Amino acid sequence: RDFNERCAQCSEVNWGLTDGGRFYCRSCHNVTERTREVINTDFISNTRVQTISKGSRKKEKTDGGCEWYVCEGFQFVLKKQAEALEALGVCPQMKDEILCNFWRLYLQKSKQAYCDRPDGETVKALPVCDSSTDVESEPETPSLLHLLSLSESEGDLQTDSSFVSSTSKVSASTSVCSGSVDGSLYFMKNQKEKLRMTMPMTLSFCYMALLWLREPMTLSDLLRFVVEGHIPYLNVFQHFPEKMKLYGVDLKIFCVESWPVYEEVFNKMHELAAFLDLPRFPDITDSCFLHPDMLCMKYLMEANLPDELHDWTCRVVKKICIGEADFLTLVPGNKSTRKVKYDVLAAAVIIVVLKLLFLLDDHYEWLLSDFAEERNKNNKEGRPYFEFKKWYKVIKCSLDAEQKKLDEERAKYQWRCEKPLFYSADKKSKVLKRRQMVVNLQNQFRKLSGSVQPAEKPNPSSFQLSWSEENTDGSCFHGHSLKGILQEKRGVLAAMNPDYWLCTVELCRERSCGHLAHYREVEFPQSYHFVLSLFSFLLRIQPSSIHDDVCLIEHKLFNKKLCKKPKYNTVIRK
């Protein structure tokens, strides 16, 4: 505010507003008679205003807390997540440059709608100490590339005090039920223009940064690490600095009670990228981890399938042009290109290849396997021929065991954090009493069951299933040969299987119903369902999502044949 009078008591020019509308001196807390109406309500960017609400919410609260804004909380969360990712091996650039610049851009974009500033004003997130009253501002929006490539000295995003000025219309009544200043506002305002920040969105930010840097971590990997506890998400707020007190509506914002959902994080990421007006992301080329050729290799290994299948996946990828940089690279805001789920796509390619080679109609693959078994008897090549039946038995066994383990983990998942939460101060004692009882009971029963709470989380690893060729029991199929199911045809090894069945003849309109196809287990062969469920487990995603991409690939692959024959013919001759 343009109120530059000196304080009568301490001669400072350091004014704040009580919610009664009076000015008070922040240095000596002297309240004036001057009220807000008298002053020009145009806000000028280089003064900082804090509105203070009544009651116990003084600048230094009695409980040792300070004022903090919701976005500060999220900033903290992002910082923690970035640190964890760095510990997992992601390059430090992610934390120091990319993620924090994305965040600043977000704040800038969203704050424009947040406050009553005239257009063109910007607010920068800077750690400002209490005493300074002036904040630098730039009259024009810095160029995005400039922001993104900047390595600022204050790259560390940690702030101890509220950093940004906000002229949010916080009224006294709303701020009582939240520890943050604008917590209750969060749910009230019309959220249409700006993307309101949520906990799942923090993961969208992380993924966006990972994608920008083309780090070797898919979204399913990221989410799996979150669930396994390697990346802070659930209960991360308990590591907020002491001064940031959390209660009331804050709990709704920061407390998570469900695992992050792939589709949600994925879609939000794309929304975010568009919202931030980001340019085309760095190209995904065939040397990138996220390229289908690379991911297929990884998933083939994990699924214990022969390495030779990689040739086939590359052929499919090439044939339908999904290995092109233009197809794979994200261009935010471009509605005509399909948003690519790299992990799902790679899994779908493998499934299509399996269908090409083995048909997977619950008959042919078993016949073929018997045939390969026969040929194996006379096999003098040193490498056994791949037999589907053997592979199925090994994988089914492992998958069932892992799934059972996972189900038990889900049932045993602990959601509550060390730090007890209360919605409001009057519920504090009740909550603490409950907490004490819970701890007592847990101790009592833990002693009884004799189980020791595992002190450490398992080490994070990129592979969930691993197979070693050193095992003499023959349970590793990487080195197996596909010759058992191929035949020579005009000098080229081709699949013996001449047929193919389409998952669906017609694709749905994704825009209207959200899916390309609708998967129902009973309508498909069990072998198909089996391979779907294998990758569904590995990627921790619903089989229907993978099925969608399988349909997409099939339609690209058999495009010509589909256009030629107008009548329905679900079995196609290749």
Next chain:
Amino acid sequence: SSHEHKLNFQKSKEMCLNYIQDAMLQKQWKRAVEFLTFYIEALEKDFSREYMGPSEIIWRIGSEILWHHSHNGMKEFNSFIEQMKTLAIKRYLKVCLEHVFHLLCNGLIDEAYQTLSLAESWRHGEQTSVQDKEMKLIEAYRGLLDYYSWAKQKHILLEHGQDGFEDLSVEQEMHSCFRKAAVNLKEIIKIPGVWDPFVKCYVDLLEFYGDHDEARQVLNEYAYNSKFPANPNAHVYLYQFLKRQGESKKSLISALKILHDSVPSHELMIDFNTMLQKSKKRKKHRLGLEVIFAALDYAGWKENVKAWSCLAKQLKQIVISEKHLDWIKQEWNSRRDWWPAFHFSRYLAKRNWQENESLSYEKALVAGILLGKDCKYFKYVSHQGCKAQVKRFRMLKKFVNKHNPVYLRISG
């Protein structure tokens, strides 16, 4: 099966509960405890809209598990229950009551008594009146335990006989137990319900102290007040009391009549039949026949020699006198289709003869009368009996042969 990869708190706890249930059903207590430990945190979440919230679930499951699987027995159980009591004030008395039951099952009568007394003195604002029913039960059970003490004192006195001062304190103790018990027992049986053990104990007390009028009134109320649920035992108690009091046959019969109507297979039906037979009235005899036939409709009576002998005796009398053959006809009409297979098959003939000669004798007599001399049961048994040269079987054979025309009249 498709596995959901989404997970939220609610679903996670549901799954946990399923695992606990499965483990308990298979009596894998250690595994059940393991999962229960992970379920406990559900207490911190408000489930107030659910039918059964986590605190109740944990109480019930935890009790069951600790009952079957605990390292230091009752101590652990008790400490757990104490925590459960504080967890939900709305269930305080119910938890106390169930705790008492567990203690009694373990023979810890004194601890049970203490818990009951403690619970009786509990007051908690409006909760006291809301949990009024549980309070009444608590008082009633304390009364029951007071009766139990009384009975112990009585036993001591009776053993020692009344000699000397040392028994004076026992006697005083006994009377004080009586007073305490009587008050609470009387209260609970006022409320419509099934209170068999309480009624029995109360009546026992009243009889001992000579208050027969009160006892009679209590038993009549219990048996005949329509507000109380129909309870055959009520009539049994009343009958037994009247018998002890030496009441007239008339009142005894009326008490047992109701029992026959509601539970035709009751074990007292033999007494009933005997009583009716002794009467001089024809109507009573008719009823007696009905009663004994009805009792033998039930599988539990198939090998009851006394019952068969009652029936045999009565049928024999009727056949000899040739009066009231229509009674037999009436009773036999609804039974002729199935009694032969049920009671008088050849297989049963063999088995009865092998296992219980008297049984086979009585049954053969009945069969001979109802089904004639040519029926398989009679033929087999009488043949075996005569072969073994048992006198009464020869008499039996003669009797049935002689009265065969009667059979023809019955069956016609």
